Amino acid sequence: MIVLTNITLQRGSENLLEKTSLTIYESRRVALVGRNGCGKSSLFELLLGKISPEEGDVAIPSGCRIAHMVQEITESHRTAMAYVLDGHEQFRATQAAIVEAEETNNPKGLSKHYETMEVIGGFQLEHQAAQLLHGLGFANEELGKVVNSFSGGWRIRLNLAKALMSPSDVLLLDEPTNHLDLDTTFWLEQWLKRYPGTLIVISHDRDFIDNVAKEIVHIETKKLHLYKGNYSGFERQRSEKLALQKANFEKQQRQIKHIQSFITRFKAKASKAKQAQSRIKQLSNMEIVASVQIDSPFRFEFAVNEKMSNPLIALRDIDLGYGKKKVLGNVGLGLHPGARIGLLGVNGAGKSTLIKGITGDLIPLAGEIVKGEHCHIGYFAQHQLQALDLTASASAHIQRISPQASEQQIRNFLGGFNFHGEKAVEPIKPFSGGEKARLALAIIVWQNPNVLLLDEPTNHLDLDMRSALTLALQGFTGALIVVSHDRHLLRHSVDEYLLIHQGRVNTFDGTLEDYHRWISAGETKVAVRSAHEKPGESAVKTNKKLQRKQSADVRRAQAPIKNRIKRIERKIERTQNRLKLVETHLGDDLIYQPDQKARLEGLIFEQTDLQKQIESLEESWLDLSEQLDVILCR
Numbered sequence: 248m249i250v251l252t253n254i255t256l257q258r259g260s261e262n263l264l265e266k267t268s269l270t271i272y273e274s275r276r277v278a279l280v281g282r283n284g285c286g287k288s289s290l291f292e293l294l295l296g297k298i299s300p301e302e303g304d305v306a307i308p309s310g311c312r313i314a315h316m317v318q319e320i321t322e323s324h325r326t327a328m329a330y331v332l333d334g335h336e337q338f339r340a341t342q343a344a345i346v347e348a349e350e351t352n353n354p355k356g357l358s359k360h361y362e363t364m365e366v367i368g369g370f371q372l373e374h375q376a377a378q379l380l381h382g383l384g385f386a387n388e389e390l391g392k393v394v395n396s397f398s399g400g401w402r403i404r405l406n407l408a409k410a411l412m413s414p415s416d417v418l419l420l421d422e423p424t425n426h427l428d429l430d431t432t433f434w435l436e437q438w439l440k441r442y443p444g445t446l447i448v449i450s451h452d453r454d455f456i457d458n459v460a461k462e463i464v465h466i467e468t469k470k471l472h473l474y475k476g477n478y479s480g481f482e483r484q485r486s487e488k489l490a491l492q493k494a495n496f497e498k499q500q501r502q503i504k505h506i507q508s509f510i511t512r513f514k515a516k517a518s519k520a521k522q523a524q525s526r527i528k529q530l531s532n533m534e535i536v537a538s539v540q541i542d543s544p545f546r547f548e549f550a551v552n553e554k555m556s557n558p559l560i561a562l563r564d565i566d567l568g569y570g571k572k573k574v575l576g577n578v579g580l581g582l583h584p585g586a587r588i589g590l591l592g593v594n595g596a597g598k599s600t601l602i603k604g605i606t607g608d609l610i611p612l613a614g615e616i617v618k619g620e621h622c623h624i625g626y627f628a629q630h631q632l633q634a635l636d637l638t639a640s641a642s643a644h645i646q647r648i649s650p651q652a653s654e655q656q657i658r659n660f661l662g663g664f665n666f667h668g669e670k671a672v673e674p675i676k677p678f679s680g681g682e683k684a685r686l687a688l689a690i691i692v693w694q695n696p697n698v699l700l701l702d703e704p705t706n707h708l709d710l711d712m713r714s715a716l717t718l719a720l721q722g723f724t725g726a727l728i729v730v731s732h733d734r735h736l737l738r739h740s741v742d743e744y745l746l747i748h749q750g751r752v753n754t755f756d757g758t759l760e761d762y763h764r765w766i767s768a769g770e771t772k773v774a775v776r777s778a779h780e781k782p783g784e785s786a787v788k789t790n791k792k793l794q795r796k797q798s799a800d801v802r803r804a805q806a807p808i809k810n811r812i813k814r815i816e817r818k819i820e821r822t823q824n825r826l827k828l829v830e831t832h833l834g835d836d837l838i839y840q841p842d843q844k845a846r847l848e849g850l851i852f853e854q855t856d857l858q859k860q861i862e863s864l865e866e867s868w869l870d871l872s873e874q875l876d877v878i879l880c881r
Contacts, residue, residue, distance in 0.1 A: 264300075720740040
C-alpha cells in the first residue's frame with residue numbers, strides 16, 4: 248500500500264501539489280491523468296525517491312520493488328536482448344556470481360548460485376525477453392542488434408521492455424503507448440492485464456486507460472482526486488461533480504450578493520451596525536466554492552479551400568518501395584472529397600510508405616499518381632517536429648508562410664492552440680514535445696489543406712488537445728487518411744479502414760474490435776476485399792441459409808456464458824456497494840477511538856476480503872468475456 252499524506256510538491260517556485268493525500272492499495276490498477284504540467288511525472292519521481300516533498304509524508308512498504316519506464320533515449324552498445332535482460336538485476340547478479348564461482352573453482356558456491364538461478368526462473372528469462380521484444384514489434388534478427396542502431400522511438404520501446412522485464416511489486420509507466428502502433432498497444436494491454444502487482448500509468452490514450460485501469464487519480468487544482476472505475480466512468484463522475492459544483496457556485500454567489508447588499512445598505516446605520524458586522528464576519532469565514540473551469544484551452548477548425556478537385560488524388564496500380572525492395576504492389580486508390588480513411592496493419596506493413604507515396608516524398612517504382620489541380624496536402628508525421636526552427640517563435644513560423652498576415656491574426660489563431668502571450672513570440676527551443684506537436688499541427692491547419700495525411704498525430708498530445716483534434720477532424724470536409732494507435736480518434740474521425748497486409752492494400756470490412764481479433768488470431772478471419780471494389784461487389788456469394796444456421800449456433804453457444812456474465816456483474820455490483828459502505832465507516836474519525844478497536848479490525852478485515860472477492864469476480868468476468876470473443880471469431 249502506498250500512502251501520501253498532506254503532500255506539498257514544488258517544482259521551481261510553483262507548487263504542483265498542495266496538502267493533498269492519496270492511498271493506493273496493493274495490486275490496484277491506477278491511471279494518473281491531468282493536464283500537461285500538472286505534476287504527473289513529478290509524482291512518479293516522488294515515488295521513485297528522486298525528489299522529496301516540501302511537506303507531508305510518503306509511505307511505501309520496505310522492500311517494495313518499483314520498476315519504471317525510462318523516458319530518455321538511451322545510449323548503449325549492448326544488444327537489444329542483453330539490454331532488456333539487464334532489467335532483471337537479480338538475474339544479472341546471479342550470472343556474475345556463477346562466473347566468479349567458476350573462475351575461483353568454488354563448487355559449493357556454484358551449486359548455491361545455480362539453485363538461485365533455478366528459483367528466479369533464470370533459465371527461461373532469455374525466452375521471456377524474446378517474447379517481450381516480439382510483442383513490442385521487434386523481429387528475430389533485431390534482437391542481436393545494438394541499442395544505438397535503433398531510432399529514438401524504438402529505443403523507447405526497449406526501455407519499456409526493460410521495465411516489463413524487471414521483477415516488481417509496483418510498475419510505473421509514463422506514456423508507454425506514445426511510440427507504439429495499434430498492434431503493439433493491443434499486446435501491451437493484454438500483458439498489463441496479467442501483471443500481478445500495482446500498476447500506475449500515465450497516458451493520454453482513452454481506450455488504453457479504459458482497458459487497463461480500474462481507478463483514476465486526477466490532478467486538478469493542485470489536489471489528487473481518486474475516482475473508482477476506468478476513464479469513461481471518471482468522465483461521467485467528474486461531469487456530475489462539476490455540474491453540482493457549478494450549481495453550488497451559482498447558489499453561493501447569490502448568497503454572497505445578498506450579504507454584500509445587506510452590508511452596503513446597513514453598515515452606516517447605528518441600529519444595524521452589529522448585524523452588518525455579523526454579515527461581514529460571515530462573508531470572511533465562508534469557504535468559497537471555485538468557479539468551474541471545464542472549457543478546453545484548444546479551439547480550432549480546418550477551413551478548407553473552396554475549390555476541390557474530384558478526385559483529389561488518384562493512385563493507379565502503383566508499386567512503392569525503397570531502392571530495389573518493393574513494399575507495396577499494385578495499389579489502386581482514389582481520394583475524393585469527404586473520404587475518411589484509417590490505415591490498419593502490423594508494424595512495418597507499409598502504412599507510412601503509402602502515405603509517403605501520396606505526399607510525393609516517395610517516387611513510385613511503377614504506376615502513376617495523379618493529383619488534381621486543386622489538391623492541397625497537409626502532412627503530419629513525427630519528423631515534422633524535427634523540421635521546426637528551434638530559434639524561431641510559433642508566431643514566426645506562421646508569419647513565414649503568410650507574410651501578409653497581421654500579428655493580431657496570427658496571435659488569435661495561435662491562441663486556439665493554447666499559445667498565448669509570450670508563449671506565441673518566444674523561441675520554441677524549450678518547448679515540450681507536446682507543444683512542438685501542437686505547433687506542427689497549427690502550421691498544417693493554417694495552410695487550409697483539402698487532403699490531410701496524419702501519421703500518428705496524437706503522440707505527445709494530452710487528452711484535451713486530442714479531443715480538440717478529433718472535433719476539428721469531424722468538421723473537415725476534405726479527404727482524410729489517418730494512421731494512429733489512438734482508437735478513440737479513429738472511431739470518431741474515420742468512416743472506413745484499409746488493411747495493409749503482405750504488400751497489398753485492401754478494404755477492411757470490420758471494426759477496430761474485429762481488427763484486434765484478427766491480429767490476435769494470427770490469420771485473416773475478417774473479410775477483406777480489394778480497394779478497387781465497391782461494397783457489395785465481392786465475387787464470393789454467401790450462402791444465406793448457412794449463415795443463418797451459423798448465427799443461431801453462435802447465439803446458442805453464447806447464451807449460457809452471457810447469463811453467467813450477468814450474474815457475476817450483479818455480484819460485483821453488490822460487493823462494490825458493500826465495500827463503499829465499509830470504506831465510509833473507515834473514513835469516520837470515531838472508528839479510530841480506543842474503544843472501537845475490535846470494530847476497526849473487523850472492518851479492515853472485511854475491506855481486504857471484499858477487495859479480494861471483487862478481484863476474483865473481475866478475473867472470472869474477463870475469462871468469460873474472452874470465451875465470448877473466441878465464439879465470435881469462429
